[in-house]
Amino acid sequence: xxxxxxxxxxxxxxxxxxxxxxxxxxxTLIFGVMGLINLAHGSLYMVGAFAAAAVAGVTGSFLLAxxxxxxxxxxxxxLVETLVIRRLYAADHLDQVLxxxxxxxxxxxxxxxxxxxxxxxxxxxSWLSGPVTLPGGIQYPLYxxxxxxxxxxxxxxxxxxxxxxxxxIQIRAGENDRxxxxxxxxxxxxxxxxxxxxxxxxxxxxxxxxxxxxxxQVGMGEPVLILAFVTIVIGGIGxxxxxxxxxxxxxxxxxxxxxxxxxxxxxxxxxATAMSLGASLANMAVYILMSLVLIFRPTGLMGARA
Amino acid sequence: MKKLLLTTALAAxxxxxxxxxxxxxxxxxxxxxxxxxxxxxxxxLLALAQSGRDDIELVVEDDQQxxxxxxxxxDKMIQSERVDVMTGIIFSNLAMAVIPSAVxxxxxxxxxNAGPSQLAGRGCHPNYFNVAWQNDNLHEAAGAYANTAxxxxxxxxAPNYPAGQDALTGYKRMYEGELAGEIYTQLGQTDYAAxxxxxxxxxxxxxxxxxxxxxxxxxxxxxxxSGVDIPVVGPAFSFDQGILQAVGAAxxxxxxxAQWSKDIxxxxxxxxxxxxxAEFGRLPSLYASQGFDTANLLISALEKADPSDNDAxxxxxxxxxxxxxxxxxxxGNNQHPIQTIYAREVVQEGDVFTNRIIGVALEDHADAYAAxxxxx
Numbered sequence: 179x180x181x182x183x184x185x186x187x188x189x190x191x192x193x194x195x196x197x198x199x200x201x202x203x204x205x206t207l208i209f210g211v212m213g214l215i216n217l218a219h220g221s222l223y224m225v226g227a228f229a230a231a232a233v234a235g236v237t238g239s240f241l242l243a244x245x246x247x248x249x250x251x252x253x254x255x256x257l258v259e260t261l262v263i264r265r266l267y268a269a270d271h272l273d274q275v276l277x278x279x280x281x282x283x284x285x286x287x288x289x290x291x292x293x294x295x296x297x298x299x300x301x302x303x304s305w306l307s308g309p310v311t312l313p314g315g316i317q318y319p320l321y322x323x324x325x326x327x328x329x330x331x332x333x334x335x336x337x338x339x340x341x342x343x344x345x346x347i348q349i350r351a352g353e354n355d356r357x358x359x360x361x362x363x364x365x366x367x368x369x370x371x372x373x374x375x376x377x378x379x380x381x382x383x384x385x386x387x388x389x390x391x392x393x394x395q396v397g398m399g400e401p402v403l404i405l406a407f408v409t410i411v412i413g414g415i416g417x418x419x420x421x422x423x424x425x426x427x428x429x430x431x432x433x434x435x436x437x438x439x440x441x442x443x444x445x446x447x448x449x450a451t452a453m454s455l456g457a458s459l460a461n462m463a464v465y466i467l468m469s470l471v472l473i474f475r476p477t478g479l480m481g482a483r484a
Numbered sequence: 485m486k487k488l489l490l491t492t493a494l495a496a497x498x499x500x501x502x503x504x505x506x507x508x509x510x511x512x513x514x515x516x517x518x519x520x521x522x523x524x525x526x527x528x529l530l531a532l533a534q535s536g537r538d539d540i541e542l543v544v545e546d547d548q549q550x551x552x553x554x555x556x557x558x559d560k561m562i563q564s565e566r567v568d569v570m571t572g573i574i575f576s577n578l579a580m581a582v583i584p585s586a587v588x589x590x591x592x593x594x595x596x597n598a599g600p601s602q603l604a605g606r607g608c609h610p611n612y613f614n615v616a617w618q619n620d621n622l623h624e625a626a627g628a629y630a631n632t633a634x635x636x637x638x639x640x641x642a643p644n645y646p647a648g649q650d651a652l653t654g655y656k657r658m659y660e661g662e663l664a665g666e667i668y669t670q671l672g673q674t675d676y677a678a679x680x681x682x683x684x685x686x687x688x689x690x691x692x693x694x695x696x697x698x699x700x701x702x703x704x705x706x707x708x709x710s711g712v713d714i715p716v717v718g719p720a721f722s723f724d725q726g727i728l729q730a731v732g733a734a735x736x737x738x739x740x741x742a743q744w745s746k747d748i749x750x751x752x753x754x755x756x757x758x759x760x761x762a763e764f765g766r767l768p769s770l771y772a773s774q775g776f777d778t779a780n781l782l783i784s785a786l787e788k789a790d791p792s793d794n795d796a797x798x799x800x801x802x803x804x805x806x807x808x809x810x811x812x813x814x815x816g817n818n819q820h821p822i823q824t825i826y827a828r829e830v831v832q833e834g835d836v837f838t839n840r841i842i843g844v845a846l847e848d849h850a851d852a853y854a855a856x857x858x859x860x
Contacts, residue, residue, distance in 0.1 A: 180685065182685075183681055183682070183685045186681045187678055187681055190675075190677035190678050190681065193677065194675055194677070286514075286515065287514060290514065290518065295513075295518035295519040295522050296519045296726045296727065296729070296730070297519070297697075297698060297701055297726075297727055297730035298730055299729055299730045299731075299732050301705070301732055301733075301734075302705075302709055307709055308709065308711060309709075309710060309711030317684070317710075317711050319677075319706075319709045319710055319711070321709060322677065388674075390705075391675075391702065391705050391706050391709065392674045392675070392698070392701070392702040392705070392706075393674070393697070393698030393699075393701035393702050393705075393727075393730060394730065395516050395697075395698045395701075395730075396515060396516055396518070397515050397516040398516075398674070398698065401672050401674065402674075433677070433678045436669075436670070436678050436679075437678050437681075437682065440667075449666075453666060453667070453668060454644070454668060457644045457667070457668035457669070457670075458644065460670075461644070461670050
């Protein structure tokens, strides 16, 4: 196992981590501010990817496609929030799960009605395609480097928004005491719509960016959604910083686990058993990580909420 | 026009006052795997419409790619709708949930896609016919092709679930070279950066992968972008007409194995490709050809015997007296196909990505489990 391979795998882990962060950030904001469990967050990711694929198909421009993804996902978010979610804030978590699960089905079959049952084509723009050579002779895809960059920039902007702006103050206040900021004259329902749209746009952005190197198809959001939930549980529900740390941890654990666990087992088991045991354990690695975090820090790494 | 034809065909099938044969189709029509079920259904419908028979009533239901739903639908079809023949299931885990109990209740099942090894060997049944392939077949063909191509150090990967394990076993059954690496990925995995890095570092001279559906699209796009240029082989499932457009140029030149291709130059196949395209406005896929063949097998048997006469009907099915889109087609002792499997290459025709046959991978190939099958 060469150093080059290890560095490359760490980069891969970082890249999947920052994309996961885009999903988890929205999810944790929505849960933190509104106390809502939004299972349909993965559908917004899918909406972003489909919008990007459709616009890229017509215009051929990747930048326009990404903008379309942001706009479409944010619009879908606003629509869903005003029509459905708004009625669920006071409801029990179980009702929220039920209603947002219904939204997943509606989004999936709606997308299938519009775009058909076959996966769509969305590709990396030519100016970001192909590998680049990093110091040390590592060949690494330029697009994945760009994803790491975009993810970090978005994380920074989000941090600035939450910590440095008036809206950020309102959002943080909303997490701590809903009634009080309503009493102080903040239009809480507008704030909720805004937060929801922001979360949706982030999910849509992730969908478009990741869609270019994956398959744009119905149901693509669900696997990511599960990981995003694991991420916010690890990071601490409601905390953007926690979502970031959690996402990087999950990304690294998943990537490095799938590579190194089989190698590790090969030291004392025969290759076939080592491979299948390693692969199975790698699948479980993030959940084991989550359990460990929950045992030692039941509120997550950065969570304040009891 | 095409809508009209389909509607009249369906109407003819659905009214069925004089319907004598009832066919139940359980297939995947929603969710991520819907493209496959849709193609099987449309191929089947096309063959029925072309036969002009109005005594076949077809009931189509969606299984949502969930075994429990498939079992519910099957129970309803068998017990309350009393179907004579069943067909349609795409995925092997659903097939294993439905078929053993269905055939034991006297229903004849014609599989247009799934071919789990359990049903080809000891679990074979006189009422069960597979019109597609046994699951291992296309992978075995890929292994055989690798030998012909002179590959001697393959890196192989597949998802960690029964069909994935069968895939690697199938490849290794025929492949004679060394293995540079062997990986089981997660089922439904969408990011293959880690695996591609390992392939790059492994020094392999070829890559074999079985990653059906969206997994294959993701892998191929990322592989093409990684700059690794080791040749890739795989079964047709990741290079099918339905998903090739989503992979795009990343798949060009990749060799894949299939028992059917749209350029098999026989009249029945050319007519099928043309009429499918005219009817549905898209090129037929492997799955569509399997649906079409399944319906034609059924029709050929119905011309000789009635399903109520179970023995005669099964004997008529076993003869496989129909013109298959893939040319020569016959059943082995376990009622699975003995057929030729081709090596195809992904090419671009105009702005459409499709496959072209470049050679035969395995001729008259039967499956490895047939010997274990003891028909009562």
